[in-house]
Amino acid sequence: SQTIHQWPATLVQPVGSPLSLECTVEGTSNPNLYWYRQAAGRGLQLLFYSVGIGQISSEVPQNLSASRPQDRQFILSSKKLLLSDSGFYLCAWLVERGQFFGPGTRLTVL
Amino acid sequence: RKEVEQDPGPFNVPEGATVAFNCTYSNSASQSFFWYRQDCRKEPKLLMSVYSSGNEDGRFTAQLNRASQYISLLIRDSKLSDSATYLCVVTRSGSARQLTFGSGTQLTVLP
Numbered sequence: 671s672q673t674i675h676q677w678p679a680t681l682v683q684p685v686g687s688p689l690s691l692e693c694t695v696e697g698t699s700n701p702n703l704y705w706y707r708q709a710a711g712r713g714l715q716l717l718f719y720s721v722g723i724g725q726i727s728s729e730v731p732q733n734l735s736a737s738r739p740q741d742r743q744f745i746l747s748s749k750k751l752l753l754s755d756s757g758f759y760l761c762a763w764l765v766e767r768g769q770f771f772g773p774g775t776r777l778t779v780l
Numbered sequence: 781r782k783e784v785e786q787d788p789g790p791f792n793v794p795e796g797a798t799v800a801f802n803c804t805y806s807n808s809a810s811q812s813f814f815w816y817r818q819d820c821r822k823e824p825k826l827l828m829s830v831y832s833s834g835n836e837d838g839r840f841t842a843q844l845n846r847a848s849q850y851i852s853l854l855i856r857d858s859k860l861s862d863s864a865t866y867l868c869v870v871t872r873s874g875s876a877r878q879l880t881f882g883s884g885t886q887l888t889v890l891p
Binding site: 768770771 | 812814816821822823824825826829867869877878879880881882883884
């Protein structure tokens, strides 16, 4: 069956620390993958998307980067977190009927 | 103007009520349309696609008016479990791969 995993589920990090969030999918090959951020009380903002290994498109200039080292793995990173990076980070993949989301990582930057 | 705009809500309705959400989108080239629901502190989940002819899934009815660039969701016989935020979603112009999400409308169904 098709599933999408994200970890960790929650994370509290100090300002200036690095970040690495991982997303993996199962039961599919060559998926289109997406990273979104949802700030408290706000809508979803598309950060990055990837149509294949090593192929990353960035939607907004920011403090974050993404990588696709393997077909079913999508990583979101930062070298130095800012307070404004706090939010709910969601990984999604494209299927015929829309996009399906992973359970998300709730990041708090202090 | 936002690409996708929704009723701000919140909507507080009694159990059994019928409630309707509206959504407008700015890009006439958008091709696909969806409604997602998001429970508090959870990921969004696809509720239903929206087709030009309108479509129904149990108590939920979605309609699309391309001329007016307007999408609606009707929920009949509301249940407590329908309480959630409902997100209107459209594909971006020229790309079937990227979705644009509205900010959502919060629904609370009261006992």
